[in-house]
Amino acid sequence: MDSNQLVTILKALADPTRLKIVGLLSHRNCCICELVPIFGISQPAVSKHMSRLKSAGLVVETRRGQWVFYALNHERLEQVRFALGNLPDYSAEFERLAEQGLLVTCE
């Protein structure tokens, strides 16, 4: 997973409604019409949140008759946890700074 993907996923998680949706889905799959009364926001608002989570790869959808059920992609969440524990190595940036004499070294 590259940094841009990670940012996309973090943005998807960085909203109180969507974070709670992820928590709800970790307990049970849900459809939009169940989430609407939980959050007290409009159906299109929930729909857009799901679309955001889906494009971040955090949920997958399954049509079930007239309902669309959303399930948490646990693996994706694990990938985020792993990425946050294994940030990219940016030592080349410091080498470049050093070459330009821009590294600050006190004491």
Added chain:
Amino acid sequence: MDSNQLVTILKALADPTRLKIVGLLSHRNCCICELVPIFGISQPAVSKHMSRLKSAGLVVETRRGQWVFYALNHERLEQVRFALGNLPDYSAEFERLAEQGLLVTCE
């Protein structure tokens, strides 16, 4: 850590510049004037990013002469990883839905 705090931290991480700053700080403490040439954005822009990371508890600052050095708060990042792996239990929400007859059960 409550959900609001987690959202605040995730928002702080959910930006390409700040995420890279966190990655840089995981390698070496930095001051603003080192980050400016790395990102090619203005000094106030970097300053505001650091302020955002600081208020999320992700970095701590130490004044060192005329410089202010920022260090990553590794513990805070670990707290985020833990929280994402241990989301709150929202089963009460489903019980409430069931009471209202709003749980969708197919098959």
Added chain:
DNA sequence: TAGTACTATAACTATATGGTTATTTAAATA
């Protein structure tokens, strides 16, 4: 003490975001 270097704050701008209502699409049912 005057000047210089680093950082923070203020004021502003353009874009992203999270909500709304209205409408359309899709599927089940009378």
Added chain:
DNA sequence: TATTTAAATAACCATATAGTTATAGTACTA
């Protein structure tokens, strides 16, 4: 087939965000 229900899309609005330039504050240094 007409109606109803669920979900998605469109158009819009208010606020948040990430950048800018200008200025103020803070700490070394000549």
